[in-house]
Amino acid sequence: MINQYNGISPKGDLLLLQRLARVLGGRSFLHVNSTREGGGVAEILQRMIPILQGLGIDARWEVISGDEQFFEMTKKVHNALQGNKETVTDAMWQHHFEINRQNAANIDLDADAVIIHDPQPGPLVEFKKKGVWIWRCHIDISNPFRDVYNALGRYALKYDAIIFSVSKFARAMNIDEFIIPPSIDPLSEKNRELSDDEISETAKRLGIPADRPIILQVSRFDRFKDPLGVIKSYRMVKKYNDCVLVLAGSPATDDPEGAAVLNEVKEFAANDPDIHILLLPPFSDRDINALQRMAFVVLQKSLKEGFGLTVAEAMWKGKPVIGGAVGGIPLQIVHGITGFLVHSIEGAAFRIRQLLNTPEMADAMGERAKEFVRKNFLITRQIRDYLSAWYIMENKGKSIIEF
Amino acid sequence: MIEGFEFKQCISILKSTGKKAGNLHTLKDLVAQVSDDSIFHHTYQYFLKEHILEYTNDFAHWAGESLEERSLAEQLSNIDPYEYDSTSDLRKELLSVIGNYIERFPEPREAMRGDEFYFNETITLIFPIGIRVKNLAEFLMAIKFVDAGSIYYHFYEARMRVGGGIDDFSKWIEESLDKKGLAERIRAIDPFMHNTEDIRRHIAEQIEKELRGDMEVMGVEE
Numbered sequence: 001m002i003n004q005y006n007g008i009s010p011k012g013d014l015l016l017l018q019r020l021a022r023v024l025g026g027r028s029f030l031h032v033n034s035t036r037e038g039g040g041v042a043e044i045l046q047r048m049i050p051i052l053q054g055l056g057i058d059a060r061w062e063v064i065s066g067d068e069q070f071f072e073m074t075k076k077v078h079n080a081l082q083g084n085k086e087t088v089t090d091a092m093w094q095h096h097f098e099i100n101r102q103n104a105a106n107i108d109l110d111a112d113a114v115i116i117h118d119p120q121p122g123p124l125v126e127f128k129k130k131g132v133w134i135w136r137c138h139i140d141i142s143n144p145f146r147d148v149y150n151a152l153g154r155y156a157l158k159y160d161a162i163i164f165s166v167s168k169f170a171r172a173m174n175i176d177e178f179i180i181p182p183s184i185d186p187l188s189e190k191n192r193e194l195s196d197d198e199i200s201e202t203a204k205r206l207g208i209p210a211d212r213p214i215i216l217q218v219s220r221f222d223r224f225k226d227p228l229g230v231i232k233s234y235r236m237v238k239k240y241n242d243c244v245l246v247l248a249g250s251p252a253t254d255d256p257e258g259a260a261v262l263n264e265v266k267e268f269a270a271n272d273p274d275i276h277i278l279l280l281p282p283f284s285d286r287d288i289n290a291l292q293r294m295a296f297v298v299l300q301k302s303l304k305e306g307f308g309l310t311v312a313e314a315m316w317k318g319k320p321v322i323g324g325a326v327g328g329i330p331l332q333i334v335h336g337i338t339g340f341l342v343h344s345i346e347g348a349a350f351r352i353r354q355l356l357n358t359p360e361m362a363d364a365m366g367e368r369a370k371e372f373v374r375k376n377f378l379i380t381r382q383i384r385d386y387l388s389a390w391y392i393m394e395n396k397g398k399s400i401i402e403f
Numbered sequence: 404m405i406e407g408f409e410f411k412q413c414i415s416i417l418k419s420t421g422k423k424a425g426n427l428h429t430l431k432d433l434v435a436q437v438s439d440d441s442i443f444h445h446t447y448q449y450f451l452k453e454h455i456l457e458y459t460n461d462f463a464h465w466a467g468e469s470l471e472e473r474s475l476a477e478q479l480s481n482i483d484p485y486e487y488d489s490t491s492d493l494r495k496e497l498l499s500v501i502g503n504y505i506e507r508f509p510e511p512r513e514a515m516r517g518d519e520f521y522f523n524e525t526i527t528l529i530f531p532i533g534i535r536v537k538n539l540a541e542f543l544m545a546i547k548f549v550d551a552g553s554i555y556y557h558f559y560e561a562r563m564r565v566g567g568g569i570d571d572f573s574k575w576i577e578e579s580l581d582k583k584g585l586a587e588r589i590r591a592i593d594p595f596m597h598n599t600e601d602i603r604r605h606i607a608e609q610i611e612k613e614l615r616g617d618m619e620v621m622g623v624e625e
Contacts, residue, residue, distance in 0.1 A: 012412045012532065012550040019530050142517050164419065167521035172421030179417040179523065388416045392526050399440050403530040 001054030002380070008186050009380040017055065017380060019403045020387040025056035028131075029390070030111035032062045034074070034120035037250075037282040039220070040182060040309045041117050041138055047185040047379055048386075057387075060111070064103040064121045069095060072256055074120045080148035081119065081141045082224060082304045088148050097123045113390040115163070122155040132393045135159040138182065138306040140327040142168045161393055163386075165307045166328045176396075178389045181331060183382035184312045184373070190285035191316055194293055202290035208276055209244055213296035213356055216246045218288055218313075221261040221279075224304040226324070228268050229345045231275065233301065236349035238274070241356045248278040248291055292317050296362065297355050301348050302326055312377040315339065315369035320362045322351045332377065338369040408575045410534040410545055412553040413560060415448060415525035423519040427470070427511040430462070430520055431501045439490040440524040446484045446493060447563065448525065450598065451555045459595065460484070462497060465520045470512055475504045483595040485562055529556065539580060539617075543610045546572075551599040558602050559594055570594075572606060585613045 005014060029052060033041050045061050052059035066074075073092045080086040104127035112131045116124055118138055125133055135156055141149065141164075156162060161176035170177045184191055203210055215234060219225040227247055234245040247265065251258050262279060269275040280287055292298060298314035298321045305327030312332050314321050321339040323329040333339035340351040355362045395401060420441055424430035434442070445461035458464040459480045467476030478500050487493040505511065514520070532553060536542045546554075557571035565574060569590070577586035592605045 010550050010552075012414060012552045015412070015532050016414055016528060016530055167417070167419055167523055168423075168517055168519070170419030170421055170521070174421075177419040177421060179419055384414070385416060388414075388526075388528060392416060398526070399524075400527045400529065403528065 001051055004187055005378075005380050008374070009378050010375060013378075013380045013384050016403075017384050017387070020384070020391060021055040021057065023403075024387055024391060026058065027113070028058040028060070028111040030060050030062065030109065030114045031117065032064060032107065032114070032121045032124060033117035034064050034066065034071075036063050040307070043188075043190070044182060044185070044309075044379065044382070045117075047188050048383060051379065051383060055383075060108075062107045064100065064107070064124075066099045066103075066120070068256070070099045070120075075256060077119045077148055077152065078139060080145040081139045081152070083143045083145060085145050086148060088151065093151055097126075100124050101127070113393075115386065116159070119152055122152060125155055125158045128158075132161070132390055133159050134161045134163055134178075134389065134393070136163045137169065138165060140166075140169060140304050140306055141171075161389065163389065166331060176393065178385070180382065180385040180389065181328060181377065182307050182309055183377050183379045184309055184316060185379040186316060188285065190289050191313060192289070194286070194290055198286070199290045199293050202287050203294055206276070206278060206287065206291075208246060208291070208294065210294070212274075213241070213243045214246055214291075214294055215243055215297050215299060215352060216248065216291055216295035216314075217299040217301065218248045218291065218310045219300065219302070220249045220251075221258050221265060223257075223261055224302060226301045226303050227261070227265045229303075229348070230299055230301050231265070231268055232345045233299070233348040233352065234275070236346070237352045237356070240353055243296075243352075243356065244274045244276065246276045246278065246291060246295070248276075248280055248288065250280050250282050250284060288313075289317075292319065295319055297322060297352055299348060299352075300324065300329060301342070301345075302329065305329055308332070311339075312373050315366075316373045316377075318363075318366035318370045320355055320365040320369065322348055322355075332372070334372070337365070338372045339365060405537055406575075406579045407535045407537045408542060408571075408579070410532050410536075410549055410553050411529055411556055412532050412550055413527050413529045413556040414552055415444070415451065415527050418524050418526065420522040420524055422522040424522075425514050425519045427466075427472070427475070427501060427505055430465075431498060431505065433520075433522055434462070434494065434497050434501065437522050438524055439494075441522050442490050442494050442497070443563075444523055444525045446482075446497075447559065450559050450594065451552070452598075462501075462520070465514075469514045469518045469520070472504070472508075472511065475501070478504065485568060485594055488566075527560075539576075539582075539610055539614055542576075543607060543614065546603060546607055546610070551603070554599045554603050558599075558606075562594070582613065585609060 031045055035042050049059050049061045076086040076088055100123035104124055110129045114133045115136050117136045163178045163180050164170045165181050167179050217230050292314050298319045300308050300311045300323040302324045307328030311321050311323050311329055323333050325341040325343055333341050335341045342348045422433050424433050449460045463476045463479035466472045482496055484493050534545050536545050561571040562568055573586040573589040576582050588609050
């Protein structure tokens with residue numbers, strides 16, 4: 001399976017993966033998160049597990065289940081870690097632990113290496129059996145609401161190591177902290193090459209006009225993604241350049257606020273025929289791929305962001321991306337080289353106009369963006385880093401490891 | 404029998420030290436405290452990144468972009484890590500430059516929240532990439548083909564490993580191919596003034612020139 005990436009991923013990444021597979025082959029590697037669909041974590045795990053298995057690693061992916069109360073609480077925890085002031089009571093933390101205790105009884109946690117994704121399954125570490133346990137934090141915790149951060153910390157510190165997506169999310173914690181950015185799969189339905197027919201079929205079916213440049217933002221309907229700010233930017237641009245705005249997102253089962261935000265966005269769009277709000281069902285990967293390929297400019301105007309993988313997705317399709325300078329977005333967008341970083345609605349509007357008026361700049365930026373993603377943000381690099389972190393934890397104390 | 408050259412590559416896995424500096428006073432304190440691995444990462448390994456030669460290490464980059472202390476950024480950028488025999492000598496120079504600047508401007512500005520300097524370090528994984536060459540023509544093919552991480556390992560990282568400012572490529576060319584002139588020309592390429600892709604291009608140019616010279620040694624009879 002890894003051979004499919006020959007000629008796409010950097011050679012060195014593929015070679016190191018083979019070396020790591022030789023030393024870790026046959027051993028068990030468990031990933032646990034809280035949703036099988038929607039959001040970047042589920043998406044990358046769907047692709048990563050078969051590749052790991054193809055490398056000879058006994059990889060498994062388990063999903064914890066919980067009730068509405070559990071997911072409402074974990075959403076609050078998520079928002080609090082991103083800086084919102086939230087009230088999470090002792091009773092809620094107790095319920096959080098209880099749901100994890102029930103899940104621990106149903107999931108086989110016996111593995112040589114275990115990666116627990118995000119806060120929802122965090123307490124599973126209390127039921128560790130053996131092996132290296134790593135907590136994988138995908139959230140921007142650079143400025144968290146302290147009470148919630150401290151309460152979660154009691155679990156985080158029980159892990160052997162933590163993985164953050166960006167250095168600035170890491171804290172002084174006295175345990176090993178790896179910095180591993182997430183990635184996209186160039187061969188997935190969401191990122192593979194599409195024919196012109198496939199792209200125009202999607203445009204026709206979703207009612208997106210092809211006669212004007214398309215400005216696109218793909219993200220969950222979440223206030224931290226600033227969908228209203230995107231509409232305001234579009235309105236500023238529209239005074240000068242005729243264009244179409246597409247806001248596309250899928251619902252996630254662990255995000256109860258999505259419906260409310262979607263209604264706000266629809267109301268704010270006020271029936272503008274050139275604003276297309278698309279609530280795509282889960283697994284609409286090919287449609288998202290087509291939308292990104294038909295776009296002229298892609299936005300990710302987030303106010304808070306874990307990493308913002310939609311940025312790398314659009315860059316891989318050779319598109320210039322305008323992104324908020326938050327979370328992992330500045331790691332992907334080198335300002336003025338592989339895209340533009342913006343700090344305001346006005347900034348986003350200005351850069352959209354600049355690109356619409358200089359298509360040759362948009363093309364050159366898009367080309368550089370694609371090469372940047374090839375070197376830094378493909379799934380093979382992330383698997384390489386996960387296996388390396390596991391191997392490093394089993395060979396602690398060495399700063400150089402030679403194969 | 405000529406000993407072949409085996410290409411290797413290194414890949415660095417990033418770890419956070421959990422330490423961060425929001426102004427120059429804290430930066431100086433932490434530069435004095437952090438591990439050699441961390442200093443190595445923020446200076447020598449800067450050359451592993453694709454960068455424009457605006458800055459030559461992470462400290463200069465941060466001083467220029469986040470603190471907008473342009474003069475300090477220039478002074479830090481002028482520190483060539485390959486001039487120093489050890490990381491501890493390099494650390495002393497960094498401390499001296501930052502210290503002198505603080506004496507002249509004792510109230511430096513604070514970085515914006517989230518834009519502090521984050522001290523990282525790396526674990527380096529080294530592996531052969533399955534390419535062994537026996538002569539200069541094969542070497543030329545290989546140097547054009549390998550990942551930038553392989554150029555970094557043999558041209559930059561080797562200087563600290565081999566010592567004396569000598570890279571793996573020129574060492575092999577001199578010792579195994581007995582081409583002292585070419586080895587010297589490769590050693591004359593300044594590692595500090597280029598990124599890995601520039602280095603790849605310059606080495607390939609020198610080898611092509613050498614091969615052309617070897618080929619034309621017989622000349623064409625009139």
